[in-house]
Amino acid sequence: MNSEQLVNIWFEKWNSGDFMNLPITDSFEHTSPFGIVKGKKAYIDLIKEKEKENETKFLGYSFELQDTLYKLESACVHYTARQGPDFCLDVSEWYYFKNNLIDKVIAYYHIGDIREERLYKS
Template identity: 55%
Template sequence: MNTKAIVKDWFNKWEEGRFRDLPLTDNFRHTSPFGTIEGKDTYLNIVEEKKDKFLGQTFEIHDGFYGQAHACVRYTARQGADFSLDVSEWYYFKGELIDLIVAYYHIGEIRNERQLDT
């Protein structure tokens, strides 16, 4: 399976609610603006505890780059009528499993001193 197929499988399993079947290494790490989660079991337990925040999403893939051992995908996640999040994620693979994801997205208001005046 190539990296594009693995990433497609990742998103399909999320949309189907099959998070326990995600193609992750045991040492999987997920880094986002919220911090880093270490370990497949820790990650899956957090998803289990917070299903209302993780499940029931759909994903619109805008574009991606797929290498032999890594990929980058830009997408919009939607949950219900009121939640939408634009994300760019880097995926790093060991064989046919995801070993690391580094996610980039905005999680809050922009401080006044960082605003662009137009």
């Protein structure tokens, strides 16, 4: 399976809510602005926990891929995640593969207000 196929399966699983069958290794690692989750079990457990707290936390999104870059052992995808009529989030993610599965994802997205000192000044 090539990197494009694996990324497509990843998004298909999220679109259908089938996070239990994501194509990830047992040693899967997910890095985001919220921190690092290590291990497939820990990642799946986190999704389950968040879904119990707030059923819209992880599921119910649609994904519009904006730009993609596929390499032999990695890929980068820029996409817009939409949930309902009022929420969208632009995300860039790097995917790293091992044994025809996703071994690592590094996600980049904005999670809060921009500090005053970080604003562009004209």
